[in-house]
Amino acid sequence: MNFDYLISKKLTDFIKKRNFLKLLSLFFSDYLIFLIFIIIFFTYYFFRREKLFLISLKLGLTAISVYLIVLILRKLIKRLRPYAKDSSIEKLSNFGSGPRGASFPSSHTAIAFSLGLIVLTDWPIFAIFILFLAFLVALGRIFTGVHYLTDILGGIFLAAGVFLIVERFIF
Numbered sequence: 001m002n003f004d005y006l007i008s009k010k011l012t013d014f015i016k017k018r019n020f021l022k023l024l025s026l027f028f029s030d031y032l033i034f035l036i037f038i039i040i041f042f043t044y045y046f047f048r049r050e051k052l053f054l055i056s057l058k059l060g061l062t063a064i065s066v067y068l069i070v071l072i073l074r075k076l077i078k079r080l081r082p083y084a085k086d087s088s089i090e091k092l093s094n095f096g097s098g099p100r101g102a103s104f105p106s107s108h109t110a111i112a113f114s115l116g117l118i119v120l121t122d123w124p125i126f127a128i129f130i131l132f133l134a135f136l137v138a139l140g141r142i143f144t145g146v147h148y149l150t151d152i153l154g155g156i157f158l159a160a161g162v163f164l165i166v167e168r169f170i171f
Helices: 001-017 020-030 033-048 049-077 107-122 124-143 150-170
Strands: none
Touching: 001 020, 001 033, 001 124, 001 150, 020 124, 033 049, 033 107, 033 124, 049 107, 049 150, 107 124, 107 150, 124 150
16 A cells, blocks of 8 residues: 555545544535635735736636646546545545546646646735635545545646746736
8 A cells, every 4th residue: 555545545544433524524625616706706805906807817817827738647647546446435425526537636726726836926915815725625535535645746746837938927
């Protein structure tokens, strides 16, 4: 057994017995990413309206780019999800983790972190909050049994790479 598998197994076993944490993890895993988009949009709308169009453009371009790269990587790598590899790992999340869906890298994590990094260039204090929410998304994906730690790390590195390309060559 590898380290990645052991971490996933321990965390999902821990969450199994705690209903409140199970629900919280499910929220972080499946719904928080949408809330991050909404929080960013409304915060910019009310406090930095003059930058709303540009930040929306950057967020949209980055999120779409990250998602397309994730699709390509998953076709190439074809890593099984934790619950598909071990039936004792309970799958809590049904969103974005179909039965045949590959695991590496985590698209939820990659998109959430890319949003935080885009905001970081314009509004660092606000970005810390967004990156904290992205971290909760990543934890939720592990706790719900749909990703390994290395899937999460791969998503974070992918987000950083796409962010650097978008910032350096496009904006």
